[in-house]
Every structure is written in structure tokens, then in C-alpha cells.
Amino acid sequence: MTGKLHKAEPAGPGNFVFTGDNFKQARSIIARYPQGNHHSAVMPLLMLAQKQNDGWLPKSAMDYVAGMLGMAPVRVYEVANFYNMYNLEPVGQHVIGICTTTPCWLRGSDAVVEACERHLGINCGETTPDGRFTLREVECLGACVNAPMCQVINAQGEYFYEDLTAENVTRILDVLAHGGHPKVGPQSTRKSSEPA
Numbered sequence: 804m805t806g807k808l809h810k811a812e813p814a815g816p817g818n819f820v821f822t823g824d825n826f827k828q829a830r831s832i833i834a835r836y837p838q839g840n841h842h843s844a845v846m847p848l849l850m851l852a853q854k855q856n857d858g859w860l861p862k863s864a865m866d867y868v869a870g871m872l873g874m875a876p877v878r879v880y881e882v883a884n885f886y887n888m889y890n891l892e893p894v895g896q897h898v899i900g901i902c903t904t905t906p907c908w909l910r911g912s913d914a915v916v917e918a919c920e921r922h923l924g925i926n927c928g929e930t931t932p933d934g935r936f937t938l939r940e941v942e943c944l945g946a947c948v949n950a951p952m953c954q955v956i957n958a959q960g961e962y963f964y965e966d967l968t969a970e971n972v973t974r975i976l977d978v979l980a981h982g983g984h985p986k987v988g989p990q991s992t993r994k995s996s997e998p999a
Contacts, residue, residue, distance in 0.1 A: 819863040825855050829871065842872055845882050849889055858898065858956075859890040887941065895930045897979050900941035900954040901967075907951035911968065915951050916940065918969035922976055935980065948996045949989055955979065966991035 821829055829851055833844045845868065852864040865883055869876040883889040890898075899919060903912045920926055923936050930937040946952045949965030953972065956962075957979075964975055964987060971990040978985040989995070 819852065819856065819861060819867045821852070821867070822855060825851055833872070842874055842878075845872060845874065845879060846886070848872065849879070849883055853889060858894045859892055887939075893930070893934075895937035896935050896957055898937045898939065898956040899976075900939045900944070900956070901927075902942070902944045902950070902952050902954075903940045904943045906943075906947035910950040912951040914969045915953070915967045915972050918972055919976065922973045936976070946996070949993075959984070962987045965989045966993065 820826075829844075829848055832847045832851070833841050836843045848868045848871065849860060849865070852868055853860045856864055860883055862880075865879045866876050868874075869879040872879075883891060901907075901912060901916050901919065903916065907915075916927060919938055923931055923938060925931055925936070925938055927938050927940045941954065944952055944954050944963065946963060946965050951967045952963060952965040953967060953975075954961065954963055955975075962985075964972070964985065966989040968990070975985045975990070
């Protein structure tokens, strides 16, 4: 995850500032932390900035957050580089994160990844030419009993899909491509995390 800022900076707002509503929200977030600990607001402020900027953080947004919190910019860059929830380059409308850690791998995540790559015509770490999908491998998403699974992040929210196969993950992608909202949770007939 290191070195993300060593790439050429993608085109983005040169003078990032929070909108009026987001500025009020940022002030409210900062107020949640005890006096003298306002630097702890860095993570939610970065998420707010990312949401305002179509799902990614240009350097100017990180610098703005650093200035708002009175932090050295490098400290904000460290946070943004460490956590994979922050996007340091533009992403698609739907960011698909497929878990490939041991439980998901044992239950077929390789086939799920391959199906997504084939269906979208991209590899993990890439965005479709039309800007609709970004595909990623991610670490544990916390539903190992319903492996394999994926996370979809888009303007509507964050959604989790479990018990994936090559067939049902492509159906999920098709529903998203047509503006729909696929049923979240297990894609099998089981309820919640009852035994298969």
C-alpha cells in the first residue's frame, strides 16, 4: 500500500474545500473528540472528503483536511495510504471488493474473481473504460461462514453479498449495470449464516 502518492497525481480539484453542508458536518465530527484530540477526526473527515469528490481523495483534499485539523500533511497521507477504504485515484461508480483470504479462497473466491474479470473485461485493480466498475481483491470482510463474499460500494451505500459463485456474481454485476439493487446477503437459499 505504500508509494501511492509517488504516482502522477490524477486530475482533480486543485483547490479542494468542503461544501457548506460538508463543512458543517466536519465541524460536528471534530466536536465529537475531546479537546486536544481533534486529530482523531482525520479518518471520518477523509471519508467525508472522498464522498464529496466522487469516491476518491486527491492530494488537495488531504491537504485541506490536514489544514483543518492542524496536522502535518504527511500524517494525513500516512492514514490515507495505510487504509484501503481510501481511494487515491479515481474509481468507478461501483467499487467491487472480492475477499480472497483463506476462508473465501477455500470456498472458491478464485472462480468469483475470474468470473468478474471476464464479465467486466478488466483485471483486479482496474476500472472499466466506461467508469462504471472498479474491481479489487480485499482482505477479510467478516462473513467467513458465508464465504466467498464481496462488498459493493457506490453512491447508494455499502453492500455485502455472500455465498458467491461465478454464476450469481455475474448476475449481481448485471443488475448493478442496469441501475438495479441486487438482494444483499447470502445468494444461496440459506437464511443469514445458518449451515448450508
